[in-house]
Amino acid sequence: MKQVITGNSATAYGAKLSRPGVISAYPITPQTTIVEYIANFMADGELENTQYIKVESEHSAMASCISAGIAGSRVFTATSSHGLALMHEVLMWAAGARIPMVMVNVNRAMGPPWSVWADHQDSIAQRDTGWMQVFAENNQEILDLVIQSYKIAENSDVMLPNMITQDAFYLSHTVEPVDIPEQEAVDEFLPAYEPDHTVNIGKRQGFGSLVMPDNYMEFRYKMAKAMDDSRNIIKKTDAEFGKKFGRSYGGMMEFYKCEDADYVLLGAGTSVSTARQAVDELRKEGKKVGIAKLRYFRPFPYEEVRKLASMVKGIGVFERTFTFGHGGPFYNEVMGALYNDPAGSKPFIKNYILGLGGRDVKLDDVKDVFKNLEHETNNGITEEVQWHGLLKPQEVK
Amino acid sequence: MAKTYDELPIMPISDTSSEGVKTGSWRTYMPVIDLKKCVKCNNCWKFCPDVAIYIGEEGFPHVNYDYCKGCGICANECPTKAINMTRGDSE
Numbered sequence A: 001m002k003q004v005i006t007g008n009s010a011t012a013y014g015a016k017l018s019r020p021g022v023i024s025a026y027p028i029t030p031q032t033t034i035v036e037y038i039a040n041f042m043a044d045g046e047l048e049n050t051q052y053i054k055v056e057s058e059h060s061a062m063a064s065c066i067s068a069g070i071a072g073s074r075v076f077t078a079t080s081s082h083g084l085a086l087m088h089e090v091l092m093w094a095a096g097a098r099i100p101m102v103m104v105n106v107n108r109a110m111g112p113p114w115s116v117w118a119d120h121q122d123s124i125a126q127r128d129t130g131w132m133q134v135f136a137e138n139n140q141e142i143l144d145l146v147i148q149s150y151k152i153a154e155n156s157d158v159m160l161p162n163m164i165t166q167d168a169f170y171l172s173h174t175v176e177p178v179d180i181p182e183q184e185a186v187d188e189f190l191p192a193y194e195p196d197h198t199v200n201i202g203k204r205q206g207f208g209s210l211v212m213p214d215n216y217m218e219f220r221y222k223m224a225k226a227m228d229d230s231r232n233i234i235k236k237t238d239a240e241f242g243k244k245f246g247r248s249y250g251g252m253m254e255f256y257k258c259e260d261a262d263y264v265l266l267g268a269g270t271s272v273s274t275a276r277q278a279v280d281e282l283r284k285e286g287k288k289v290g291i292a293k294l295r296y297f298r299p300f301p302y303e304e305v306r307k308l309a310s311m312v313k314g315i316g317v318f319e320r321t322f323t324f325g326h327g328g329p330f331y332n333e334v335m336g337a338l339y340n341d342p343a344g345s346k347p348f349i350k351n352y353i354l355g356l357g358g359r360d361v362k363l364d365d366v367k368d369v370f371k372n373l374e375h376e377t378n379n380g381i382t383e384e385v386q387w388h389g390l391l392k393p394q395e396v397k
Numbered sequence B: 001m002a003k004t005y006d007e008l009p010i011m012p013i014s015d016t017s018s019e020g021v022k023t024g025s026w027r028t029y030m031p032v033i034d035l036k037k038c039v040k041c042n043n044c045w046k047f048c049p050d051v052a053i054y055i056g057e058e059g060f061p062h063v064n065y066d067y068c069k070g071c072g073i074c075a076n077e078c079p080t081k082a083i084n085m086t087r088g089d090s091e
Helices: A007-017 A032-043 A058-070 A081-086 A088-096 A139-153 A183-189 A216-245 A271-284 A302-311 A329-339 A363-379 B043-047 B073-077
Strands: A002-005 A022-024 A051-053 A075-080 A102-107 A132-135 A162-167 A176-179 A253-256 A263-267 A289-294 A296-298 A314-319 A348-353 A385-387 B030-033 B053-055 B061-063 B083-086
Touching: A002 A007, A007 A032, A007 A075, A007 A102, A007 A139, A007 A162, A007 A176, A022 A058, A032 A051, A051 A058, A058 A075, A058 A081, A058 A088, A075 A081, A081 A088, A081 A102, A088 A216, A102 A139, A132 A139, A139 A162, A139 A176, A139 A183, A139 A216, A183 A216, A216 A296, A253 A302, A263 A271, A263 A302, A263 A329, A263 A363, A271 A289, A271 A363, A289 A302, A296 A329, A302 A329, A314 A329, A314 A363, A329 A348, A348 A363, B030 B061, B043 B053, B043 B073, B073 B083
Parallel strands: A022 A051, A022 A075, A075 A102, A102 A162, A132 A162, A263 A289, A263 A314, A314 A348, A348 A385
Antiparallel strands: A002 A176, A132 A296, A253 A289, B030 B083, B053 B061
């Protein structure tokens, strides 16, 4: 059934359809309405087999979810920005304890300066926690990703938590037509969660207990391997979802009009939608341009990046976040993926930082970036990392 | 014994309970309750972060020295100053 709903409503529908046993979340702008939509479902008796745990902070929300996960329940939570940062310690615990939970993070800038608008730095800063991390481009993708992510996370070869991110306000508070699948179809796709290890009443056990230096590495290697192996599970699950529901998203990374492209922008989130339109318009002018939509940041799609590098002359990595010290995180990962590329592809690559703190990434911004990318590919680079749209002091002549 | 990664479960699960870990040996200061001053308010029992105080048959609190780490929170919370932190032998 199609409805016109916000990204936060799509999140709540995705959670409801996945039949979680426990939901625990703490409200924070712009995630708050997710908590409210779920509370409505609870009040209306539409989540009769779910316990909704009210907590005093995001740290406690995540701690509740971990405990429920260890008890064998499918769990869901949602947060944003500083709330996610407060969870940092327990995010590590969730991944190390191998709880296959799903969380939606509404990407919002970190303060100060205080901001409630879209920016990817909050989730990028959780890179090393052991969580999978995937960026949604529209409200339908959010809903579909919630359902897909449980299937991926709960695969016995994966068993890692999965964070879905969606852009503040551009998705969280913007309505779009979304197809809400039938519960029966979702149940067929996503059967009940049956974990191998849970706490048992009456049996004394310690979970996540002390490990001496002679075996810590082996446990971390198992996590590393699970994250690596999840790439195939992601692709398989996305394809299976496509067969069942008629929508799939290209697995790790989507190539849009890249087959014959000379210049491609690689980015994530809602600015990809704007870039698609820019590509369509520039194509009419005869420009051979395309978009590589980065979906998964963890695990990183290094094989897809290598493939893209073999196809094009210039790649512009455009991103709504920055790693203080050197360039943007996507840029660093793209460069890192290519150094040991057996094919030895070495296209021109430049980093564009734009749209921080919710500044609009407009059609003309994307066109300007494409123009700059083409020019510098053929005439040499001026600066490795360009802050596009930055208000600079006027040059004195 | 250290194991290879494929021999290990996905996360460490131990079959021993933490009951076997007697943390009383960590103690430097030892709480001693003067039951003559005690008014059975149970503040010490409520505040003990290690559940090392139990209420006996007549409603008086007692310290379980197997687990008491000697933090002194009970003595601080006692309204009648009935708990003294001493350097006496923990047993």
